[in-house]
Amino acid sequence: MSAIPRRADIAVIGAGVAGLCTALFLARAGRTVAVLERGEAWGESSGANAGTLSLQVKRNEVLQVSRRAIELWRDFQERDGMEIGFARIGGLRVATSERELVNLRKSQGEQAALGVATEWYDGNRLRDFAPWLGPEVQAATYCDWDSMSVPLTAGHGLVMAVRAAGVTVATGAAVTAIARDGEGFCLQVGSEIVGAAQIVIAAGAWTGDVAQMLGVRLPVAADINMLTISEPAPRLFDRVVTHIGAILSLKQYPNGSVLIGGGWQGTGDLAQGTRRTDYLNLVHNLRVAMQVVPALRHLRMVRSWAGYEGVAADALPLFGALPGVPGAFVNACARGGYHQGPALGEQMAEMILGRKLSLDMRAFDPGRFAA
Amino acid sequence: MKDADLAIVGAGPAGMAAAAEAASLGLGVTVIDDNARAGGQYFRQPPAGFRHTGAMFLDKDRARGSVLAAALRHPAVAHWQDAVVWDMPEPGVLAVAAGEGSGRVRAKAILVATGAQDRPVPFPGWTLPGVVSAGGLQNLLKGQRVVPGRRAVVVGNGPLLLLIGANLVRAGVEVAAVVEAAPIWNRILPALASLARAPDMLALAIRYRAVLARAGVPVLAGWTVTGAKGDEAVTGCRVAPIDTQGRLDRARERSFDCDLLVAGFGLMPSLELPRLIGAELAYDRRRGGWTVKRDADFQCSVPNVHVAGDGAGIGGAEMALLEGRIAARAVARKLGKQVPADDDLRRAWAKRDAFRRGLEAIYAPPASFLDLMTEDTVVCRCEDVTVGDIAKRRSELAGSVTQVKATTRLSMGRCQGRNCLVTLAAMVAKDTGVDMATIPLPRPRPPLRPIPIGDLAFEDIPPPDIPADPHLPRKQRA
Amino acid sequence: MSRIDEGLERGTAFAFTLDGQKVEAYPGETIAAALLASGVRALRRTAKRQQPRSLYCGMGICWECLVTVDGAPSQRACMTEAKPGMRVETQKGVGR
Numbered sequence A: 001m002s003a004i005p006r007r008a009d010i011a012v013i014g015a016g017v018a019g020l021c022t023a024l025f026l027a028r029a030g031r032t033v034a035v036l037e038r039g040e041a042w043g044e045s046s047g048a049n050a051g052t053l054s055l056q057v058k059r060n061e062v063l064q065v066s067r068r069a070i071e072l073w074r075d076f077q078e079r080d081g082m083e084i085g086f087a088r089i090g091g092l093r094v095a096t097s098e099r100e101l102v103n104l105r106k107s108q109g110e111q112a113a114l115g116v117a118t119e120w121y122d123g124n125r126l127r128d129f130a131p132w133l134g135p136e137v138q139a140a141t142y143c144d145w146d147s148m149s150v151p152l153t154a155g156h157g158l159v160m161a162v163r164a165a166g167v168t169v170a171t172g173a174a175v176t177a178i179a180r181d182g183e184g185f186c187l188q189v190g191s192e193i194v195g196a197a198q199i200v201i202a203a204g205a206w207t208g209d210v211a212q213m214l215g216v217r218l219p220v221a222a223d224i225n226m227l228t229i230s231e232p233a234p235r236l237f238d239r240v241v242t243h244i245g246a247i248l249s250l251k252q253y254p255n256g257s258v259l260i261g262g263g264w265q266g267t268g269d270l271a272q273g274t275r276r277t278d279y280l281n282l283v284h285n286l287r288v289a290m291q292v293v294p295a296l297r298h299l300r301m302v303r304s305w306a307g308y309e310g311v312a313a314d315a316l317p318l319f320g321a322l323p324g325v326p327g328a329f330v331n332a333c334a335r336g337g338y339h340q341g342p343a344l345g346e347q348m349a350e351m352i353l354g355r356k357l358s359l360d361m362r363a364f365d366p367g368r369f370a371a
Numbered sequence B: 001m002k003d004a005d006l007a008i009v010g011a012g013p014a015g016m017a018a019a020a021e022a023a024s025l026g027l028g029v030t031v032i033d034d035n036a037r038a039g040g041q042y043f044r045q046p047p048a049g050f051r052h053t054g055a056m057f058l059d060k061d062r063a064r065g066s067v068l069a070a071a072l073r074h075p076a077v078a079h080w081q082d083a084v085v086w087d088m089p090e091p092g093v094l095a096v097a098a099g100e101g102s103g104r105v106r107a108k109a110i111l112v113a114t115g116a117q118d119r120p121v122p123f124p125g126w127t128l129p130g131v132v133s134a135g136g137l138q139n140l141l142k143g144q145r146v147v148p149g150r151r152a153v154v155v156g157n158g159p160l161l162l163l164i165g166a167n168l169v170r171a172g173v174e175v176a177a178v179v180e181a182a183p184i185w186n187r188i189l190p191a192l193a194s195l196a197r198a199p200d201m202l203a204l205a206i207r208y209r210a211v212l213a214r215a216g217v218p219v220l221a222g223w224t225v226t227g228a229k230g231d232e233a234v235t236g237c238r239v240a241p242i243d244t245q246g247r248l249d250r251a252r253e254r255s256f257d258c259d260l261l262v263a264g265f266g267l268m269p270s271l272e273l274p275r276l277i278g279a280e281l282a283y284d285r286r287r288g289g290w291t292v293k294r295d296a297d298f299q300c301s302v303p304n305v306h307v308a309g310d311g312a313g314i315g316g317a318e319m320a321l322l323e324g325r326i327a328a329r330a331v332a333r334k335l336g337k338q339v340p341a342d343d344d345l346r347r348a349w350a351k352r353d354a355f356r357r358g359l360e361a362i363y364a365p366p367a368s369f370l371d372l373m374t375e376d377t378v379v380c381r382c383e384d385v386t387v388g389d390i391a392k393r394r395s396e397l398a399g400s401v402t403q404v405k406a407t408t409r410l411s412m413g414r415c416q417g418r419n420c421l422v423t424l425a426a427m428v429a430k431d432t433g434v435d436m437a438t439i440p441l442p443r444p445r446p447p448l449r450p451i452p453i454g455d456l457a458f459e460d461i462p463p464p465d466i467p468a469d470p471h472l473p474r475k476q477r478a
Numbered sequence C: 001m002s003r004i005d006e007g008l009e010r011g012t013a014f015a016f017t018l019d020g021q022k023v024e025a026y027p028g029e030t031i032a033a034a035l036l037a038s039g040v041r042a043l044r045r046t047a048k049r050q051q052p053r054s055l056y057c058g059m060g061i062c063w064e065c066l067v068t069v070d071g072a073p074s075q076r077a078c079m080t081e082a083k084p085g086m087r088v089e090t091q092k093g094v095g096r
């Protein structure tokens, strides 16, 4: 357990992407911030995820946030010098059946209406553009916003940047109880008490548990997503690849390893802290990957793992004031929340600082679940 | 999915002996091994293309090995060759990668007989071509009948060094020295009583020593390698005295020229599968570090999973043979077969066990070999991570092992940490002043070894259920 | 750097190539054994520091002996049998 601060303007619960980005923007605005993390910083979803920053796979509701997030990821790396492995390499979203073609067209239209243009590829144009795609891929949309980052590297980069901005990141610091203290809050961390004027619950899949400490019920479920990484190989493909029908995400890291995921489910139970890969789903995941990029069959897989992802019942972010508890905020459970982390952090900081938000975040208000 | 009464992982001494025993007791057995031919490391057989015209020193155990391997041709035994066990997705089920034949086997009991690997001990230059592990050299000699050098130095710790030195001499290699880290000469007398429990082994050891003496090979005991020299390949090495605390006396350093440096710092159990399934372990430095806790039938804490041979704790081939047989009998008994009493096997095992303790007392290694490393010594071979890289991250990250792994990429390569994690654990133990036994190794994740993704294309399995809206929360299989 | 011939007859020698140069091998030999027997030392160079590496564990677990075989990168020389006419290449980093 690292040293626990006694007081902060704002206590952030959880050192994943949501918590750290919130802390970063608050610190840049001059606030003293303490991030309280139960385990290791970046030790849960944010360290276990695929680092896909694909704009065109997002639901329409989060398209604006997701686009803003890509700008911020780029700034983190290019302006602020964080080592996060960000690369805007563009992405292909593929379709392998008639029905998927129809859905892809429809999605393309909706995204264009929301200001995100993608380009349609099929036939010979597709083969020329991406000769590494398998014959079963009939068409794909190309989105030049689509990007990637390397979560393992990004964690270190972001933690270092957040600390450099003056934030205390306390690890091994589980918050076990929260009480009101006048206008502010007292947080129990082990035998210590941390005082804060405001708090942000950014506890990922455990957000429901933390909200419960303040008597608020939030419907949070935990998915258990699987990922597989291959041995480093010569360059096979050079885009982020996703699938409109099956579940898939693919990218090849700069070192040559291919990361294969998309959200196939492992097995386990959040309450018991268990999680592992599911054999059949893992096989299916890799079969879809080989269908889309056949050369993958020659690579060896080196490691596969499963991580928790917190999801709200309607799969939209839980973002905003905690209903009925002035001074308490929630920033959690965005689907593709790694991608959106910087933008959600930026908006959360604006909200806490009492500024007018630059994006419309009303649809994500946790109050939508208030009974 | 295939079915078996007993699935055996590994076709070394323990696995082959268990297969023969189980088949003779009426069990249906599947043996899975990642080599083309049965034998494991000890009974490694030369390729089928080699014709034996007479016996020579490398043929000492070949006849026994062939008899054991022949048992795998018993009609009740299915021998799955070139096959890698890569997961145990549910109790009693093993996932196997074997090209087009890949799939799963469900067994009433599982015997893990995965043997051992060389303990990685990094020293400057240990990654140079020409620096070969003890096991690697034995495989080249026994399995391929090739010697990869003309002038050798054999360094490290443990009883294998004398054998390797003697083998190299008999293979016509000039052996400049055998360098043993333990002060073995002072320790023989007190251990003599236990060594005498296995007179056959004792006689062998004396023979190896005699071969070395006749060839005039110096055996430096209480000395260690401190570095390999060379740019493109090894051209020599430096050695220095080391005390039981692991402190070096660099003032007395000397060097040898060589084009082959055999480094064998003892063996450690390959227990990735037991670790994957959460079997309870115990730390026992003399038996190779982490070992598997077992009951009298060599069953580990996971029901119906037995672990025999070096894969549980280093004991050598003779012990492995006995453990394999005893474990197979225990499984047969549980499955309702008529099984003779084990008294004779267990007595023989007890003798080997006493001998092993004697050897361990003689060869007990120095407290650590960490002082051999310098700033630019590679710790993780796969990802080229040096002592300096680790030190930098550790000071930034206040010592967190997971973060060191994540940011240096140590242990993230193809060997999956087999050649670096124990070094990192030793570094952390030393820095933080805690016992190695309190630093658990991270739990392995499937695949247990890298396997071709293409192998997963072949098994006949039910189609997936793809959710209508993948954004909504999913259901996990129970 | 030699084969032990005592007590053993190997089959008929054949050739494969390493980086275009002929290497002799015998049926059943691994690529690593044939290369080491003919005096080859480094089999590859690492991606990060371009260090030379060669056979270390000899049993398929260290992945140090990687070579490119008939265009397929990262094959373990210690586990792969040499075959007549095989094109073996030493490998830089992940190969091509």
Ligand SMILES: Cc1cc2nc3c(=O)[nH]c(=O)nc-3n(C[C@H](O)[C@H](O)[C@H](O)COP(=O)(O)OP(=O)(O)OC[C@H]3O[C@@H](n4cnc5c(N)ncnc54)[C@H](O)[C@@H]3O)c2cc1C
Residues within 6 Å of the ligand: A013, A014, A015, A016, A017, A018, A019, A036, A037, A038, A039, A040, A041, A042, A043, A044, A045, A046, A047, A048, A049, A050, A051, A052, A053, A173, A174, A175, A176, A202, A203, A204, A205, A206, A207, A210, A224, A225, A226, A227, A249, A261, A306, A307, A308, A309, A331, A332, A333, A334, A335, A336, A337, A338, A339, A340
């Ligand atoms: C395998 C996988 C692949 C994924 N792929 C992608 C992808 O490619 N792109 C993408 O955008 N998203 C992806 N996601 C989703 C993404 O990882 C998450 O949306 C995102 O990381 C969530 O960040 P977070 O900060 O909310 O949660 P986390 O990173 O889980 O952080 C929450 C933190 O809160 C801590 N905490 C909980 N309770 C307490 C307490 N009481 N006291 C103190 N601390 C506490 C936890 O220990 C944890 O560290 C993936 C998820 C998984 C599992």
Ligand code: FES
Residues within 6 Å of the ligand: B136, C054, C055, C056, C057, C058, C059, C060, C061, C062, C063, C064, C065, C076, C077, C078, C079
């Ligand atoms: S030498 Fe270790 S894998 Fe070939």
